[in-house]
Amino acid sequence: MRCLVTGATGYVGGRLVPRLLAAGHEVRCLTRDPRRLRDVPWADRVEIVPGDVAEDEGLAEAMRGVEVAYYLVHALGQESFEDVDRLSALNFAIACERAGVERIVYLGGPVPPGSAIRASAHLRSRGEVGDIFLRCAVPATVLRAAVIIGSGSASFEMLRYLTERLPVMVTPAWVRNRIQPIAIRDVLRYLVAAATVFPPPVNRAFDIGGPDVLTYAGLMQRYARIAGLRRRVLLPVRVLTPRLSSYWVGLVTPVPNRIARPLVGSLIHEAVCTEHDIAAYVPDPHDGLTGFDTAVSLALRRIRDADVETRWSGAMLHSAPSDPLPSDPAWSGGSAYRDERAHYTRASPEQLWHVIESIGGEHGWYSSRLAWSLRGGVDRLFGGVGLRRGRRDPQRIYAGEAVDFWRVEEIVPGELLRLRAEMKMPGRAWLELRAAVDEQDRTVYEQVLVFVPRGLAGHVYWRSVAPLHGLVFGRMARNIARAALSVRTAPQPTARS
Numbered sequence: 001m002r003c004l005v006t007g008a009t010g011y012v013g014g015r016l017v018p019r020l021l022a023a024g025h026e027v028r029c030l031t032r033d034p035r036r037l038r039d040v041p042w043a044d045r046v047e048i049v050p051g052d053v054a055e056d057e058g059l060a061e062a063m064r065g066v067e068v069a070y071y072l073v074h075a076l077g078q079e080s081f082e083d084v085d086r087l088s089a090l091n092f093a094i095a096c097e098r099a100g101v102e103r104i105v106y107l108g109g110p111v112p113p114g115s116a117i118r119a120s121a122h123l124r125s126r127g128e129v130g131d132i133f134l135r136c137a138v139p140a141t142v143l144r145a146a147v148i149i150g151s152g153s154a155s156f157e158m159l160r161y162l163t164e165r166l167p168v169m170v171t172p173a174w175v176r177n178r179i180q181p182i183a184i185r186d187v188l189r190y191l192v193a194a195a196t197v198f199p200p201p202v203n204r205a206f207d208i209g210g211p212d213v214l215t216y217a218g219l220m221q222r223y224a225r226i227a228g229l230r231r232r233v234l235l236p237v238r239v240l241t242p243r244l245s246s247y248w249v250g251l252v253t254p255v256p257n258r259i260a261r262p263l264v265g266s267l268i269h270e271a272v273c274t275e276h277d278i279a280a281y282v283p284d285p286h287d288g289l290t291g292f293d294t295a296v297s298l299a300l301r302r303i304r305d306a307d308v309e310t311r312w313s314g315a316m317l318h319s320a321p322s323d324p325l326p327s328d329p330a331w332s333g334g335s336a337y338r339d340e341r342a343h344y345t346r347a348s349p350e351q352l353w354h355v356i357e358s359i360g361g362e363h364g365w366y367s368s369r370l371a372w373s374l375r376g377g378v379d380r381l382f383g384g385v386g387l388r389r390g391r392r393d394p395q396r397i398y399a400g401e402a403v404d405f406w407r408v409e410e411i412v413p414g415e416l417l418r419l420r421a422e423m424k425m426p427g428r429a430w431l432e433l434r435a436a437v438d439e440q441d442r443t444v445y446e447q448v449l450v451f452v453p454r455g456l457a458g459h460v461y462w463r464s465v466a467p468l469h470g471l472v473f474g475r476m477a478r479n480i481a482r483a484a485l486s487v488r489t490a491p492q493p494t495a496r497s
Contacts (some may be wrong), residue, residue: 001195002026005127006053007072008046009036009400012107014310019192025111030062031148034222035263036400038457039411053088063099068169068195071106071133074126078388082125082263089129093136104133104140105194107187110207111144112269120269122262130205141194142205143187145218146271149210149295150184151302152311152392154255154263155301155375159252160194160227161388163220168233174268175217180209183295184187187378193282207273207494212292216267251380252283254388255312269457284375306394313389313402337462339449339469341477348482349493351441353414354487356445358428359433361391366479367472375423406431426453427458433480449473 004022007013008029020027021042028047031037037048045202053073063069071092075084096104109126118332133140147155162169189209214222217234224232247338249260292297302308345352359365365372387404392399397417401408406419421429434446449469453459 001067001346002028002065003070003195004028004030004066004069006030006070007074010072010074011310012148012184012191012314013070013072014040015188016072016183016191017046017366019188019221019295020195023192023195025195025234030058033400035410036460038399039398041092053092054084056091059091059095063095063101066099067102069096069101070191071104071129071137079459081127081355084133085125085129086316092221093132093138096138097136101121101138102200103194103198103202104136104138105191106130106140106142107191108135108144108205108487109144109181109266110146110269110271110273111205113272121268123269124264134203134205139198139200139203141198141202141237143190143194144205144207145187146209147179147181149181149292149299151299151308153184154223154259154312155181156296156299156313157220157254158249158253158263162249163232164227164229165252166232166317169220169235171217171234171236173236174264175220175234176271177267178213178215178272179267180213181209181217181219181292182208182273183290183292183298185295186210186289189285190278190282190401192337195385197281199456207275208278209273211289212290213272214292222292223296223309224291224337227300231416249427251311254386254390256383256385259312297357308392311392311402313385318376335453335459337451337453337466341447343444343445343447343477343481343485345443345481347481347487349437349441350413351487352443352445352481355484356417356433356435357411357413359417359480360406362367363374364478365404367474367476368423371468371472379423383426383454385422386489402425425458426461427453427456445477445484447473447480449475 003025004355005013005017005020005027006029008017009031017027017029017042026047027045028049029037030051030053032050032052034048034050037043037046046494049058049062053063054075069092071089073088075081075088093104106129106392108130109123111127113119120370130140130142130144131394149156149157150265164235179417187208211324217236220234249264250257253260255263281329372387380386380388385405389402389404391403392401397408397411398409399411401427402422403419405423407422408417409420410416412420419431419433422429429449429451432446432448434452436444436446438444451458451462454464
């Protein structure tokens with residue numbers, strides 16, 4: 001089949017594409033910024049079309065000749081995300097009808113019984129998008145999943161950090177609600193199968209879930225046992241509203257408030273499958289669906305082995321491809337501030353690049369940890385992502401990935417890493433790190449911070465933090481150059497007779 005995948009830069013979409021390819025399908029990806037798929041392992045095996053479902057851009061070209069269209073985008077975290085989701089789904093459905101697409105496949109969320117859905121904007125939006133596809137002229141398969149358990153998913157990260165960091169926890173009443181989680185591997189199995197197993201008359205939603213039904217408190221206790229932690233002490237308090245709970249989640253976990261709020265809002269409803277009709281089309285594996293314990297064990301192993309395929313932070317939340325780049329001739333459009341530093345090192349360019357490419361996450365930023373932590377804390381206080389997003393992989397990185405509160409905007413292996421700031425600030429900022437060689441064949445580390453202020457607040461912000469740059473960015477340049485000396489490079493192969 002020829003399949004179109006939207007949301008290929010996201011958590012589920014980034015895992016679905018290689019599995020569709022492995023199943024023998026042709027894959028085309030629609031993305032706002034093709035650069036973000038340039039470095040993924042399967043980039044040379046797919047067709048990439050620039051476009052935006054919310055703006056109805058590129059849809060006609062992307063749909064040409066497509067038989068199955070996967071809709072995996074969600075405006076979660078954006079302002080007025082319900083309106084954006086509605087418009088995007090309508091644009092997508094109309095484009096599918098005009099192009100003669102044979103099937104739409106959508107991954108949504110559970111639908112609470114009765115009028116309870118009114119209390120959760122997140123689930124209300126997911127349900128509305130599913131209804132739009134079910135009402136259009138193209139047969140649709142709508143899969144409804146609750147909590148997805150897998151390394152790097154937002155739901156799993158929220159569960160992991162809450163459980164690991166808080167041995168004693170004051171919890172809201174909703175931790176007693178029942179949930180039927182599902183492993184990411186089972187979600188992907190259903191999505192891949194949806195390309196071929198549903199005959200055209202089938203136009204309906206299916207509940208999908210794993211074999212275990214637990215309360216959220218039960219999920220935390222089971223996670224603690226699997227992770228080798230002591231049993232957690234949970235003290236439910238009814239006064240903790242979903243909004244207050246989301247602030248608590250945003251403070252303790254890597255998931256920022258704007259993502260935590262709708263996720264927590266959806267947990268106030270029970271999320272248990274009401275049917276398992278999908279088994280008539282996609283039979284359960286002979287050994288059954290993946291249980292919660294197995295899913296958690298697999299996820300923790302992936303994290304331990306630095307083998308996390310995609311993460312929730314892969315989706316671009318703040319920046320847009322139309323933003324100017326520091327290397328553009330007239331990119332600033334006005335005043336811009338720069339902090340430039342260079343430092344020579346006796347290390348080789350390869351050693352230096354190894355340090356540059358692995359910056360952030362567990363390796364840190366090679367300067368005052370206190371200063372970086374304070375900046376991350378301030379960012380989270382104002383609703384930003386802070387430093388807790390870390391990295392998907394401690395060594396390898398590609399364009400579009402998140403690194404703490406930065407986003408990789410450009411990477412030239414061995415030469416350049418350009419990061420775009422996603423922290424809250426009155427302006428836009430970029431950080432460029434380079435491994436260079438001068439005319440005398442000396443290795444030099446080059447570092448450039450660029451800030452474009454927005455209004456008077458932006459100028460005041462820069463001038464207020466500029467005195468700290470000598471401490472933070474000056475030390476950062478020296479320490480990166482010094483750290484390169486301790487990098488062990490792979491031995492060069494020797495000639496054999």
